[in-house]
Each structure stands twice: as structure tokens, then as C-alpha cells.
Amino acid sequence: MDAQTIIARRVAQELRPGNLVNLGIGIPTLVANYVPEGLPVFFQSENGLIGTGPIPEQGMAHPLLTDAGGKPISALPGAATFDSAMSFGLIRGGHVDITVLGGLQVDAEGHLANWMIPGKMVPGMGGAMDLVSGAKRVIVAMQHAAKGKSKIVARCNLPLTSARPVDLVVTDMAVIAFPGGKATLMETAPGVSVADVLAVTEAELAVPDNVREMTL
């Protein structure tokens, strides 16, 4: 199983019946492919839709129905559309149960940096800051390391997305939570040992006695 599939499958297990969920661009988008059959969840697209459906078949796309990246999507039965004030009212107002975002860095206290590399990449934060500040539960879905460098760092040196710490980080190697504000190893990916995770993680991780293996 490739890294992205491991992450997306594991994040999908966090969804609960009736959840309103916002998926970011990249790996988070893949989570929709692994929702357990029959689990009723609603996906929000922040450009103004609840009830996001799969990519339409050839010739079935509508130019006025797109995701937040401007790509054609479909809408499921029961879908609702609204303006951007309502969309961000839902986000900031705590009506979104889970937001899944990509990350550049997460630190030992759960702070996320995911919108800017000063001098290099300054695309803008889009909706990320509102999502992290306002959603009930924040899950980061990202690779554990990039170019051999840990993305779980002692302290973020990139600009933060929010002062509010995230709730869960799911990588291709591990699941990390932050009980008591401290990064804690909860699960390892199949075939990955606790020692493997610790060896490539810059942040200090608390390791409980019962670290489980992800069930995918």
C-alpha cells in the first residue's frame, strides 16, 4: 500500500455517522474514497456546497459546480449550496465536525504550519486558518517526512496556521495525538516499529505501553 493510501484509509476511520467534514486539497481529498460503505457523512466544499459527490463522468460535468480548486465535482441527493459567508459561518461557527488538512510542519504541542514558506511559497492561506480555528476536530494528513526531513518538529519554524493545536496527525508511519498538549504516539503503520518512528521524528514523542498497529 502506498503512503497516500495508508494515510487516507486511516483518516477515513475517524469519520462518524452524520459528521459534516471538510477535506483539504491533496492527500485529504483521497479520504472520500475510503468512507466505509453505508456510513452517512456530509462533505463540505468551502466554495459553497454540502453534499460533495465524486468527479462526474465524461460529459456530465457542470461548469458552475466545482470544488475549492475549481475542478468539476458532482452533488449527492440532499446537497445544499450557499454563499461564502454561510460557508465560513459553518466553519468558524463550529458546525463542521472534522476538517482534514495537509501540513508542512506540526510541532510537539500540535501547532500546524501549512500555508507559507517565507520567500519561496506565498500562495495565501485561503480557508485554512478559519478551518483550524473553528472546526470541532482538526486532523492533519501528511507524509511523516519530506526529503528525509521530519515534518513532526520540536517547534514550527514556518508561520503558524492557528494558535489552536490540532487533534490528530495521521502519517504514512504513525498516528499521533496530543493528550495534555504533548505529542504522543498512538499507532504505527503496518510493518513500522516504534523505533522506526522515533528514528525519523524530530519532535519528542511520548510512547505509551500500548502502541497499536493501524488496522487498514
Next chain:
Amino acid sequence: MKPVSTEEAVAMIPDGATIMVGGFMGVGTPERLLDELVRQKKSGLSLISNDAATPGKGVGKLFEGAQVSRMIGTHIGLNPKAQQQMLGKQITVDLIPQGTFVERIRAGGCGLGGVLTPTGVGTLVEDGKQKIEINGKAYLVETALRADFALVHAFLADYSGNLTYALTARNFNPVMAMAADTVIVTAEHIVPVGVIAPDHVITPGPLVDYLVANG
């Protein structure tokens, strides 16, 4: 509401004007007005728009001839031209969180001086802003945004200017239609009064100053 041609509509916009343009990545954007802004070579524009779209699409067209001198938006990452002009300091870009962006515009249209939001507290966004605490929680004071012109794209417009929008093309349009001195609207379809039921009107006609004729 007064019907106008595309050419007349854009001729009203002077160089250096502040314009709000509806749309999200070019979806729900008044493309004909943007094409005409390019044709009439309007310059020095202050653009208030969620994003810079992509080259050749939506507000993205304005960056090709460097018609924008200042932009307030939330994301310009998918338009290399806009990125280049920002990094080269040819244009000033204020990037702000999307929820803050839309609420500042809403405030501007609703007679509010601004809004209080927790978004951005503890990040670069709070630099230079007033921070206040209410019931133990910190909020940033974000001031209202208005423009000289709002360029809005609707799905249906009736002869009296009532508007409805379609699917994800609604986005910032109805909010911007309240926050500018002059509101200019294009619509996919212009229909007789009565086709849009009163309960289905999203933007009431009196907010619309000019409706651009189709065809």
C-alpha cells in the same frame, strides 16, 4: 436598475478604481466584464477578489496586462503571473483568511465598522491589528471592506434586477452585491419578472444598479 451594454458598463469604471469581483477560482465570475476591462485597458485597479484565478480565466485576465496595482484576497497560488508580480513588488497583495475576507465585505455591506474573529490570533495575521478579549477568548478586530464597484455574476436576473445564483457559482457574489457604491451585474439568463419567485430571490433588485444586456 438600468440595462447597459458591456462596453457602457466598463466605461463607467475609471482607472484606479477599487473593484470587487465575484467568483471562486473563476467560477461565478462576470467574464464578459473582465474581457471588456482588458479591452478598454483599465489600469491601476485595486482588486478585491477571493483569488487570482488562473491565467486567462476570470480575474486572472487582469494580471496579464498588469492592470492591477493592489489586490486584497485569500489565495493567489494558482496564478503564476500574480505570484510573480507580487514577489517582484509590482503589485501590493494583502492575503487574508477567507472567512475574514467574506465577513469584512459583509460588514461593509451591512453598515458595520468591522467584525471580531478568532481566526488569525497567534499568527502573522494579527500583526498591526487590535486584539480584544471577550469572555476570556481573544479576537481580532477586522475592519469593513467596501469598493467603488462590485462586478457580480448571477444565474438568473429578472427585468427588475432580482437575482438568483447557481450551485457553487454563488460564492462571494451576493455578499459583494451589498458592499459597493455601484453594482454591475451579468447574468446567464435574463428573464421576465415573476420567473423568480419572491422566496427564491437571493439578491433583491434594488441592490442592482446596472444589468448588462445579454446577446
